[in-house]
Amino acid sequence: xxSTTFDAIVVGSGITxxxxxxxxxxxxxxxxxxxxxxxxxxxxxxxxxxxxxxxPFRGLGDRRALxxxxxxxxxxxxxxxxxxxxFVNDLDNPYTTPVxxxxxxxxxxxxxxxxxxxxRQCYRWSDLDFEANAREDIGVDWPIRYRDIAPWYDYVExxxxxxxxxxxxxxxxxxxxxxxxxxxxxxxxLRDAVRQRFGSERVVTNARVAILSQAHNGRxxxxxxxxxERGCATFSYFNSVHVTLPAAHATGRFTLRxxxxxxxxxxxxxxRRASGxxxxxxxxxxxxxxxxRVVFLCASTLESARILMNSATAEFPDGxxxxxxVLGRYLMDHIMGGGANGVVPWLSDxxxxxxxxxxxxxxxxxNVTSRHQDFQRGYAFQGRAWRAGWDRGRSSEGFGADFKxxxxxxxxxxxxxxxxxxxxxxSAENRAYLDPNVVDAWxxxxxxxxxxxxxxxxxxxxxxxxxxxEMLAAAGATEITPIEEDNPPGLVIHxxxxxxxxxxxxxSVLNGxxxxxxxxxxxxxxxxxxxxxxNQNPSITYMALTARAANHAVELMKxxxx
Amino acid sequence: xxRREAVRLLGAIAAVPFLPANAEDVSFAERVHEAxxxxxxFRTFDPAQQELxxxxxxxxxxxxxxxxxxxxxxxxxxxxxxxxxxxxxxRRVLLAGLADVDARARSLGxxxxxxxxxxxxxxxxxxxxVERAATSGAGHAFGxxxxxxxxxxxxxxxxxxxxxxxxxxxxxxxxCAPA
Numbered sequence: 001x002x003s004t005t006f007d008a009i010v011v012g013s014g015i016t017x018x019x020x021x022x023x024x025x026x027x028x029x030x031x032x033x034x035x036x037x038x039x040x041x042x043x044x045x046x047x048x049x050x051x052x053x054x055x056p057f058r059g060l061g062d063r064r065a066l067x068x069x070x071x072x073x074x075x076x077x078x079x080x081x082x083x084x085x086x087f088v089n090d091l092d093n094p095y096t097t098p099v100x101x102x103x104x105x106x107x108x109x110x111x112x113x114x115x116x117x118x119x120r121q122c123y124r125w126s127d128l129d130f131e132a133n134a135r136e137d138i139g140v141d142w143p144i145r146y147r148d149i150a151p152w153y154d155y156v157e158x159x160x161x162x163x164x165x166x167x168x169x170x171x172x173x174x175x176x177x178x179x180x181x182x183x184x185x186x187x188x189x190l191r192d193a194v195r196q197r198f199g200s201e202r203v204v205t206n207a208r209v210a211i212l213s214q215a216h217n218g219r220x221x222x223x224x225x226x227x228x229e230r231g232c233a234t235f236s237y238f239n240s241v242h243v244t245l246p247a248a249h250a251t252g253r254f255t256l257r258x259x260x261x262x263x264x265x266x267x268x269x270x271x272r273r274a275s276g277x278x279x280x281x282x283x284x285x286x287x288x289x290x291x292x293r294v295v296f297l298c299a300s301t302l303e304s305a306r307i308l309m310n311s312a313t314a315e316f317p318d319g320x321x322x323x324x325x326v327l328g329r330y331l332m333d334h335i336m337g338g339g340a341n342g343v344v345p346w347l348s349d350x351x352x353x354x355x356x357x358x359x360x361x362x363x364x365x366x367n368v369t370s371r372h373q374d375f376q377r378g379y380a381f382q383g384r385a386w387r388a389g390w391d392r393g394r395s396s397e398g399f400g401a402d403f404k405x406x407x408x409x410x411x412x413x414x415x416x417x418x419x420x421x422x423x424x425x426x427s428a429e430n431r432a433y434l435d436p437n438v439v440d441a442w443x444x445x446x447x448x449x450x451x452x453x454x455x456x457x458x459x460x461x462x463x464x465x466x467x468x469x470e471m472l473a474a475a476g477a478t479e480i481t482p483i484e485e486d487n488p489p490g491l492v493i494h495x496x497x498x499x500x501x502x503x504x505x506x507x508s509v510l511n512g513x514x515x516x517x518x519x520x521x522x523x524x525x526x527x528x529x530x531x532x533x534x535n536q537n538p539s540i541t542y543m544a545l546t547a548r549a550a551n552h553a554v555e556l557m558k559x560x561x562x
Numbered sequence: 563x564x565r566r567e568a569v570r571l572l573g574a575i576a577a578v579p580f581l582p583a584n585a586e587d588v589s590f591a592e593r594v595h596e597a598x599x600x601x602x603x604f605r606t607f608d609p610a611q612q613e614l615x616x617x618x619x620x621x622x623x624x625x626x627x628x629x630x631x632x633x634x635x636x637x638x639x640x641x642x643x644x645x646x647x648x649x650x651x652x653r654r655v656l657l658a659g660l661a662d663v664d665a666r667a668r669s670l671g672x673x674x675x676x677x678x679x680x681x682x683x684x685x686x687x688x689x690x691x692v693e694r695a696a697t698s699g700a701g702h703a704f705g706x707x708x709x710x711x712x713x714x715x716x717x718x719x720x721x722x723x724x725x726x727x728x729x730x731x732x733x734x735x736x737x738c739a740p741a
Contacts, residue, residue, distance in 0.1 A: 049730055053719040058639070060713075063647045184737030224732040351741040354732035387741075390716040390726070394709040399622040399691060407712065408628065408725060411741060 006032040006255070008553075009277055009292040011262045011307065014113020015539050016526045016546045017298035018240030019156065021248040021256075023550035024296070029557075030253045032290055033245075034260040034279060036299075037088075037109035040116070040241050046231025047082045055081050075491060076106045078117040078229040086110060086117045086229075092441035096448045103449045104490035105302060111258055112241035113300065114493070115539075117229040120210045120237050120357070121382065122162050123536035124153050128171040128368065133532050136376060139330060139426035140502040142531045143512030146173070152544035159247075160238045160543070161216040163358070164208035172363040172536070178213045180206035181222075181356040186347055186385035186414040190475045191360065197474035202365045207358040207382060210238035210540075219243070226355030259283050261442045264311035265295055265320055265522060274320075274522045280442045294521045294553050294562060298546065301527035302331075302432055305498035306447050308509075308524075309434050321499075321516035327509050328433050330426040330497040331449070332533040335457040337485030338464025339381060339419040342477030347414055351387055359384030362418070362471070364535055366463065375459040379422030379535050381468060388412035416472055419483060420464035421492065423535045424457050430489075432498055451489045494538050496530035514549035521562045525549045603638050605645040606653065611660055613676050615640060618663075618704065619711040621687055628725045631715050639714035640707060659703025663690065666700050 007029035010020045017033060025031040052059040061081040066074040073079045073087035088107040097103045108114040127146045134141035150173070157176040164177040183191060183206060191204035211228065212221050219242075220234040228237045235242040248254040259282035266289065268275040276291035297304040305328050311320035319327045364378035372378075390407040398406070435448035465482045472480050489495070502508025505517035514529050516522040525546040527538060556562040604612055619631035619640070631637075644653050663686075667675040670682050678686065693701020694708060715721055722728045 051719070051722055051728075051730075052717040053722060057643075057647060058713070058717040060643070060647060181735055182737050187737070222735075224735050225730050349741050350738050352735070352737050353739040354735035356735040356737070390712065393712040393716075395694075395705075397691060399687060399708065401624055401626050404623045404626065404628075404630075407716070 006292045010296045012299040015115045018244030019546040020296040022244040025248045025251040025254040027554040036261045039258045040111045048230035082230045102488040106493045115239040121537040122540035124173045126171045129534035143503045152548040156543040161212045163213045165206045181358045184352045193475035207361045212236045224354035297524040301495045304528045321518040329428045329431040331430040332424040333489040334492045334494045335422045336492045337487045338461035339483040340468035342416045342472035342480040377423035379420045383418040418468035422460040496527040496533045499528035500531045513552045604641045634718035636714040640710045662700035
C-alpha cells in the first residue's frame, strides 16, 4: 500500500508545483505532488505536429462541444481543437460572478497544469515594481526587494533555458539569457525606427521566451514548428511535464499522484502546524488524507485561496491562515488589449522561414523616469510582424485562377501587431470568496469572484492605443488600426493576489518567504502570493519565489524551526 | 442527384471561361459527378444547394495546374461545417443567402444561378464578391462560402502535401529570407 506520510506535500503540478517538487525532492525531502487532473504522456498527448486535415474540424474546433463544456475556457486563444484538452471542463469546475463583473477563469487540470499551454514570456521585475506600493501608498509594501529575488531569477533561468537580448535597463533587468531568435527584418526595422524617433525612452527588444535557441540541459533546440501550446516533442519550451517533474523523479524521492483533488489543508491546533491535506480521488471519490511536515500550495492563484477557504477551522472560520482577513482579497489581473495593428509597404521581397514564437517586446516606458498625468504605473507591449499566407484569401477580394495562384505563391504585406499588457492596482474590493450555493463535481465549495478593472487601468488602455499607433507611424506603417478591446479580467491569465505577501501579519497572509504567518509550515508560492502585479508576465517570478521559498523551508527544517 | 442532373450540371460548368484550356471535359465531368454523387454525405445541402455550392467553390478555386476545390471535396467540407459546427442561425442565414443567389440569377433571366450563361455568372460573382462582408443575403452567402472554400481547400491533405508542400519542422529560423 502506498504510503500516506511524506516529508513534503506539493499541491499542484503546474509552473510552481513543478518547481517546488524539483527543489524539495532535490534537497532531500520525500515529496508528494498532488495533481487534480490526469497524467500527461508527451508521446501521445502532445499534438503540435498533427496537421489540420487529421482533425475532425480541421483546427476550427468542435465548437458545439466547446460551447457546451468549455464556454469559458474557449475564450482563451490557446483553447482550440488541439489544446482544448489542456483546459478544464467548465461544467465540472463551476464558479460564479456578479452579472456586471465578468471574470474569465482559465484553468488547466492535468499534470503540468497551465504550464503546457502557457505563453512562455518571461520578464524580471525590478525595484520599480517592488517599491511601487510603498512609494505610492497603495496596498501594502512588498516584503522583498529585487536583491532578494535576483539570485533566484538567475537560478531558475539557468535551468529553464530563457532566451533574450541584454538591454541594460534598470527597470527590466537582464537575465541568464541564451541567444535570442533574431527579430525578422520588419521587426528589426521597427526597432530601428523607434530608436530613431524615441531615443532611449522606448526600446524594442527580442521577446524573452522560455524556448531553447540551442540545446540546453539535455533538451533540444526549437525546431520552429510553431504551436508550442500543443506540446513539444523535443521538449524545447519549458513546462513542468518535461522539465521540472522529470528532475524531481530523478531524485528517487518523488511521488506524483494524479486524479487527486485537494479539498483542504489539515490544521493541527495543538502544534499550530499543517498536518497534511485532505484529498478526494477524482475517479473513485474516495477521501484520503496525506500527512507531511511541510505543505506547499501551488494550485494556482485562485485555487490556492479556495483551498485555504475550504480549510476553515474553529480558530480560522474565514479560511486557514486568514487571521488578517485579507485572504481572497486584492485579486488582480493585467489589463490587456490596447495597441494597434499596421501594414508596411516595404520589404516585400523578404519573408520569414520557420515559425519562431518569439517576436518583440517593448518594455514599460510610462512612469519610469517621468510622471504620466493620466495614470499610475505602466504597461509593456508584446508584438510581432508577419506576412499572411493563404488564409488572407478568406476575406480578401477575388476568385478564380489568379486568386488561387496568388494564395498559393504570394504573401500579404508585412503586418504589425503591437499589443499592450498593463498593471492593475490592488484593491480590497477585487476578491474571491466561497459561494454558499455552488460546489464542483467533487462536492467542494466553489468560488464567487468579484473583480473589475479600475479607471487607472482603463486610462492606461487608451494610452496603449496612442503609443502603439505613434510607434507604427514612426516606422512608416500605413493602415494603422487601433486595438481597444474590452476584455474581462482573468482572460489575461495573469491573475494574482488573494493571499498576498507583506511585512505585517495583520495585513497579509504570507511573509517575505511565502510562508503563512499563521501556519509556519504552510507555503503558498503561486500567483496568490503577489502583493502587486506590475506589468510583466509573471511566471518567471513565481518560479524564482518558489525556488527561494523551498530553499528557505528546507533550511528551517534542518534547523528544526519548522 | 441522378446521373441526368449531374450531366446537366457538368454542361453548365464545363462552359465557363476560367476553366483551364487543357481541362478534359470527360475527366471534369467525372470529377464533378464523383464530388456530388454521394448525396448521403451531404446532411445540410439539398441537391440544388449542392449544385450551387459546387459551382461557387469551383469558380472561387478552379482546377488549374493544381487541384481545384471540387477535387478536394470542399462542398462536403462546407456541408460538414454547416451541419456540425455552425449555429442554427448561421446555417439559416447562409442557406437563405444561397436562395438569394438564385433570386439574383432570376432577375438576370435564368431559373437558377447554375442556369446563367457563363458571362453572366462571372458578372454576378464579381458583384457578390463586392458584397461579401454583408451580414445576410446573397453577398453574405458568397463571402461565407468563399471563406470556407479557402479554408477547406488549403487545409486539405492533398493541398497541404502536394501544392503548398507545407514544412512542419525547420533546422533554423530565417527572419529575412528572399520572398
